[in-house]
Amino acid sequence: xxxxxxxxxxxxxxxxxxxxxxxxxxxxxxxxxxxxxxxxxxxxxxxxxxxxxxxxxxxxxxxxxxxxxxxxxxxxxxxxxxxxxxxxxxxxxxxxxxxxxxxxxxxxxxxxxxxxxxxxxxxxxxxxxxxxxxxxxxxxxxxxxxxxxxxxxxxxxxxxxxxxxxxxxxxxxxxxxxxxxxxxxxxxxxxxxxxxxxxxxxxxxxxxxxxxxxxxxxxxxxxxxxxxxxxxxxxxxxxxxxxxxxxxxxxxxxxxxxxxxxxxxxxxxxxxxxxxxxxxxxxxxxxxxxxxxxxxxxxxxxxxxxxxxxxxxxxxxxxxxxxxxxxxxxxxxxxxxxxxxxxxxxxxxxxxx
Numbered sequence: 001x002x003x004x005x006x007x008x009x010x011x012x013x014x015x016x017x018x019x020x021x022x023x024x025x026x027x028x029x030x031x032x033x034x035x036x037x038x039x040x041x042x043x044x045x046x047x048x049x050x051x052x053x054x055x056x057x058x059x060x061x062x063x064x065x066x067x068x069x070x071x072x073x074x075x076x077x078x079x080x081x082x083x084x085x086x087x088x089x090x091x092x093x094x095x096x097x098x099x100x101x102x103x104x105x106x107x108x109x110x111x112x113x114x115x116x117x118x119x120x121x122x123x124x125x126x127x128x129x130x131x132x133x134x135x136x137x138x139x140x141x142x143x144x145x146x147x148x149x150x151x152x153x154x155x156x157x158x159x160x161x162x163x164x165x166x167x168x169x170x171x172x173x174x175x176x177x178x179x180x181x182x183x184x185x186x187x188x189x190x191x192x193x194x195x196x197x198x199x200x201x202x203x204x205x206x207x208x209x210x211x212x213x214x215x216x217x218x219x220x221x222x223x224x225x226x227x228x229x230x231x232x233x234x235x236x237x238x239x240x241x242x243x244x245x246x247x248x249x250x251x252x253x254x255x256x257x258x259x260x261x262x263x264x265x266x267x268x269x270x271x272x273x274x275x276x277x278x279x280x281x282x283x284x285x286x287x288x289x290x291x292x293x294x295x296x297x298x299x300x301x302x303x304x305x306x307x308x309x310x311x312x313x314x315x316x317x318x319x320x321x322x323x324x325x326x327x328x329x330x331x332x333x334x335x336x337x338x339x340x341x342x343x344x345x346x347x348x349x350x351x352x353x
Contacts, residue, residue: 004179009147012180013103013167014039016151017075019185022101023049024074026063028056028082031115032171033105036077057082061089061102068098069208071195073155077103079171080121081112083129090164091130095210097225098194099158101151102136103167105174108333116333117171119255119306125168126284126314133222135229137165137236138283140254144178149185150281156188161232168283170306172256172335238281239290243269247276249348250294252315253304254280256335261304264341273349283311288318295319300348304328304341324348 007015014036017025025040037053044051054060060076067074078086083104093100106121108114125138137157139150147169154165196206212218240258243265244250253261258279268275278294280287295301300323303312309327316325328344330336 004181006177006179007144008035008175008177009141009144009169009173010035010105010175011039012144012148013077013151014043016148016182016185017101017155018043018047018049019182020152020155020187021073022075022155023047024067024072025049025051025076026054026060026067026074027076027078028054028060030079030082032107032117032174033077033079033103035174036103036105057085058089061086062092064100064102065089065093065096065098068093068100069096069196071192071197073101073159075101075103077105079105079107080109080118083121083124087130089130090136091128091132091134092210093164094130094134094136095132096208097162098208099162100164101154101158102164104169106168106170108331114333115171117256117306117335118331118333119170119257120308120310120331121168122283122305122307122310125166126286129166134225135163135232135284137161137163137232137285138168139165139238140168140281140283141173142255142258142279144173144176145180146281147173148180148182152185152187156186157236159188159190161228163228168255170255233285236282237285237287237289239287240277240279240281241290242277242279244276244278244294247274247294247297248299249273249275249302249345250298250300251275251277251302251304251341251345252280252291252311253277254283254311257304257306260336260338261341263338264345267338267342268345273345275345275349280311286314286318291315291318292320295322299323301325302328302341302344302348304336304344306335307331
């Protein structure tokens with residue numbers, strides 16, 4: 001049996017990144033993700049890696065850009081306001097088609113908001129994060145175990161598709177402790193002939209750049225990039241379905257909200273309500289097909305979110321507004337309890353009968 005260790009979610013990300021081959025970390029402290037940087041500061045020098053606390057979030061994301069261009073497995077982590085500062089660098093990385101790994105342990109907003117958990121960066125993560133036409137792979141863990149396993153998955157996907165992968169977690173999962181294992185760490189390796197590793201007078205110079213002054217060339221690059229994104233959408237959707245076989249009401253939730261929602265679903269089932277849960281694990285690519293198929297069977301949907309209603313828009317788009325979709329939410333750092341979700345399920349059930 002694999003050894004189980006008790007770890008914080010933030011520490012699990014850092015350890016998994018090291019096991020995935022990350023040897024370069026650039027970041028800046030901000031609550032509630034600072035443990036990631038602290039763990040890397042302690043461990044990286046011992047394994048021949050690089051830890052550097054940059055002078056700012058802007059500096060750290062551009063250091064990530066440089067190391068990624070050299071073909072290194074590199075990461076940064078931050079929380080909501082810090083990710084906003086990294087937005088320009090995220091766009092440059094996307095425009096240069098290099099792989100990178102970013103962690104956002106969300107806090108309440110907008111502005112400085114508060115340091116309590118939130119899911120209010122959904123729009124920012126799934127709709128880009130910076131300027132221009134681009135996408136990031138967005139992974140939403142619901143446990144400390146998934147903080148680790150999706151970190152490894154994120155590095156692998158970033159290298160495979162030459163794009164940024166982001167862990168979109170929240171302060172609760174970042175700070176909570178659970179027993180986990182690292183037995184499912186499967187590191188995939190990819191050739192990187194495009195990397196800036198020095199020609200050694202044996203090949204042409206590689207150029208990593210996001211600037212295209214000729215409009216037809218930029219258009220071609222954008223179309224090519226979106227063909228790659230289409231492949232990601234076809235092959236990399238991750239989703240959990242729970243008690244959906246005969247469901248008449250479908251709850252949709254991710255991250256910590258999905259754990260609360262699952263408890264409410266179990267209680268509703270005890271009351272005779274036919275309800276199930278769909279948990280997107282990839283927020284992009286979003287599980288549109290799974291939701292569309294669910295809409296052919298269920299009568300209504302309930303979205304549970306720690307924001308003012310963001311994922312609900314993608315749910316409505318996925319099902320083409322063919323069923324009513326209601327919102328059960330808390331914001332400002334608050335988390336809905338199972339009773340609140342249960343009340344929303346009961347209300348949705350009234351529309352079914």
